[in-house]
Amino acid sequence: MPTEAKTAARPRHRIKISDVADALGMTKGTVSRALNGYPDIAESTRLKVHRKAEAMGYRPLAQAQGMRTGRTRTLGLVLQTDIPGAERPFLSDFLAGITQAASAENWTLTVATSAGGAAMEQTLERLVHERKSDGFILPRTRVRDGRAELLKRLEVPFVLFGRVADDSGCAWFDILGEEAMAEAVERLRVLGHRRIGFVGGAPEYNFAPLREAGFRRGLEAAGLPLDEALILRGAMLREEGARATRRLLSLEAPPTAIVFAVDLAALGAYDAARDRGLAIGRDLSVISYDGIPEGSWAQPSLTTFGVDSHLAGERLAGLLIRRIRGEAPEELRETAKARLLAGGSDGPPNLTSEDLAARISAALHDPSRPQEGE
Amino acid sequence: MPTEAKTAARPRHRIKISDVADALGMTKGTVSRALNGYPDIAESTRLKVHRKAEAMGYRPLAQAQGMRTGRTRTLGLVLQTDIPGAERPFLSDFLAGITQAASAENWTLTVATSAGGAAMEQTLERLVHERKSDGFILPRTRVRDGRAELLKRLEVPFVLFGRVADDSGCAWFDILGEEAMAEAVERLRVLGHRRIGFVGGAPEYNFAPLREAGFRRGLEAAGLPLDEALILRGAMLREEGARATRRLLSLEAPPTAIVFAVDLAALGAYDAARDRGLAIGRDLSVISYDGIPEGSWAQPSLTTFGVDSHLAGERLAGLLIRRIRGEAPEELRETAKARLLAGGSDGPPNLTSEDLAARISAALHDPSRPQEGE
DNA sequence: CTTGTTTCCGAAACCGGTTTCGGCAAGAGT
DNA sequence: ACTCTTGCCGAAACCGGTTTCGGAAACAAG
Secondary structure, three states: OOOHHHHOOOOOOOOOHHHHHHHHOOOHHHHHHHHOOOOOOOHHHHHHHHHHHHHHOOOOOHHHHHHHHOOOOEEEEEEEOOOOOOOOOOHHHHHHHHHHHHHHOOOEEEEEEEOOOHHHHHHHHHHHHOOOOOEEEEOOOEOOOHHHHHHHHHOOOEEEEOOOOOOOOOEEEEEOHHHHHHHHHHHHHHHOOOOEEEEOOOOOEOHHHHHHHHHHHHHHHHOOOOOHHHEEOOOOOHHHHHHHHHHHHOOOOOOOEEEEOOHHHHHHHHHHHHHOOOOEOOOEEEEEEEOOHHHHHOOOOOEEEEOOHHHHHHHHHHHHHHHHOOOOHHHOEEEEOOEEEOOOOOOOOOOOHHHHHHHHHHHHHOOOOOOOOO | OOOHHHHOOOOOOOOOHHHHHHHHOOOHHHHHHHHOOOOOOOHHHHHHHHHHHHHHOOOOOHHHHHHHHOOOOEEEEEEEOOOOOOOHHHHHHHHHHHHHHHHHOOOEEEEEEEOOOHHHHHHHHHHHHOOOOOEEEEEOOEOOOHHHHHHHHHOOOEEEEOOOOOOOOOEEEEEOHHHHHHHHHHHHHHHOOOOEEEEOOOOOEOHHHHHHHHHHHHHHHHOOOOOHHHEEOOOOOHHHHHHHHHHHHOOOOOOOEEEEOOHHHHHHHHHHHHHOOOOEOOOEEEEEEEOOHHHHHOOOOOEEEEOOHHHHHHHHHHHHHHHHOOOOHHHOEEEEOOEEEOOOOOOOOOOOHHHHHHHHHHHHHOOOOOOOOO
16 A cells, blocks of 8 residues: 555645546546536546546535536525514524535525515625525515515525415425414314414414414314404514403403414413413413424413424425526425424313303402503 | 716626726736735725725625635534524524624625534534635534634634633633622622522533632622532533422522523423422522523513623624634633523522421422422 | 548636736836 | 836736537448
8 A cells, every 4th residue: 555655635635626637637627527417428437537536535616616607505594683583493493404405415504684674685685696695595475575576586596485475486385384273273173162263473474364264264164153353463472462362352252262373472362361360271272383482381381383493494495406406486385284282271161252251351350460461 | 877878787797806907997906906905006096996896886706706715704603403402592693693793894604503523523624625614603612622623623713602621722702601600699698598509501511610610709709608519510401400409409408599500490490499389589589591581481580691692693703704814813802791681580588498498398298289200 | 441420528718806927117326 | 327126017827616619539321
């Protein structure tokens, strides 16, 4: 092995394409075409080149490739920072999913943050203009999403996490929240509930109408009557959920169970129930959606549908890479199901709607109880 | 303005340095040197170039610059994914802080994830090797941190979020957790507590010995006796905190207050107290550190010290950029203070240590109470 | 044996910047 | 007036890849 000494790997010198070419007695152009699968390279040569490159540990420099090709094997993710209680607990898993799928193909992820609206579009344009990323993952879609429309105009590849009203030209991945909502209704029906309320999310987000539709379909499938008075919308935060719950409970015939589109809002139901002396899971059942950790620590723990953020990140990254490589957006649409996380917040109805109304009325007139928020 | 029509900005053609040079009748080399402050450019020329470049909206392409310079104005952040309950709630703010400071200087952030140990070092080396980032932010420092040692060897710039035992050659930013711990002791002393316990974090993390030292200094400053039996370590999770609390409460002379190094562990104290029929904030006071949202939703809300993750991100990004630009690591060390978030988990001691012991003993022999976890 | 195709690869231009080198012109020195 | 600096900028090489172009060799057809 003494003859190896001269040709041995030199300390810390990136080996470049010309090193591989020299070792093979070819030119770098040939090596490049061989590695990139050009048709004018003999099969035997292609094999030799691949083997040698592998053996020498050659890794093309993405930025050098990008000079000519305009692409740098980089995914972009722009997080919106001005949303109060948004997706914080899952971000870490989500990022892990994205980067894991990306690095399997030797791609990387650049993350930017921005407020919504015009600032968001500026940020996207800057990243495209400076070629900092070849395409984008857009989380939290709105029914009509300005980011998607902008990127369509700029002809920049992107994939949505969540659907949109007009998904022409859009690749997307989404969790079937509507199925979860329907399943929640069915679960409550089996438990014996007949009057079931619904508290939806902010209607500008695309998931909100979908989950509401899922709830309605669930009622229908369960053969339960639909009462529009039991359907509220726009609750994204704990206080908003509490307020909506109070409204539902103050009806003449209050629901014995409520399905929430958002966990954070569902936790508000705990506050409202406490005010009225109701026990969650017995006097009032709650099923929700998101799977935030706070839900599992609540007393009783929240029955909810969890989303696998890691999986979502993986799938989105995979779709985006394929989109950037040229596949049609219509071919790049996937879904996944939410998983039920059974907790203690739902159970057989302890009271009828009438008894419930009486209990609530009594509790609100009992001066020994603490004042409620609103 | 009709004459403008011909020279008006053409649709979506990045303007490059040669465009600026042509507009000025100079060569691109001259423009480049003018923009980068080379000394062999006349002041008048430099001004003209800067003005024209600004007017034309010229933005150098980081990857093209990187070809020659080896740097692409990119910060790197590698998140460790195999830690159970780590820093999830703050990640969004932290990223926002980093990217905000970075984009102010036209830098961007690439995020990778990795398990710890060897996988982490591979990930770092890959990013360096492929020039995907010019330097790294390393969160969650350990007392002896392999990542820092690796990057020192590779001569890659980095900045630590947290200190390390041997910080030679290390730039860092840290929150003064030790001061917070001392302040917690002082606060408890003022409330009237005399026997105060401490539950520290896992000793491999650098913050753990620091916070313990702060607790000890706090005791000394308050003139309170030190009892080694009241000091436990290694609690990072809720169950671990509950276990540690049970140990402290089962002492012959239990503490009337406990200072925790980590919020998650402090929430375990709630579980342990419930088992023994103790009211947090009255029978047992708790002060902790981190400021996780779960703390503010606990009953009673947790008194803790919050860290400003957004600020931390900003400062770290700023330090790293300066480090990459060549400043000495010894000049790049900053600290910030944690901020007290007063809750309801601390108050004047309701019982003496002896009474507390009696209450606990009674509760544990009451068969009507539910079984405890351990 | 010549001519016309194919197959396959070398040579060189190119991407958008940075940096080195050398030379012209103005100012300084004698 | 002539040289010697010095200041300032143009020309060209360079970074590490990709892609175009053209031609040599191999093969097929006549």
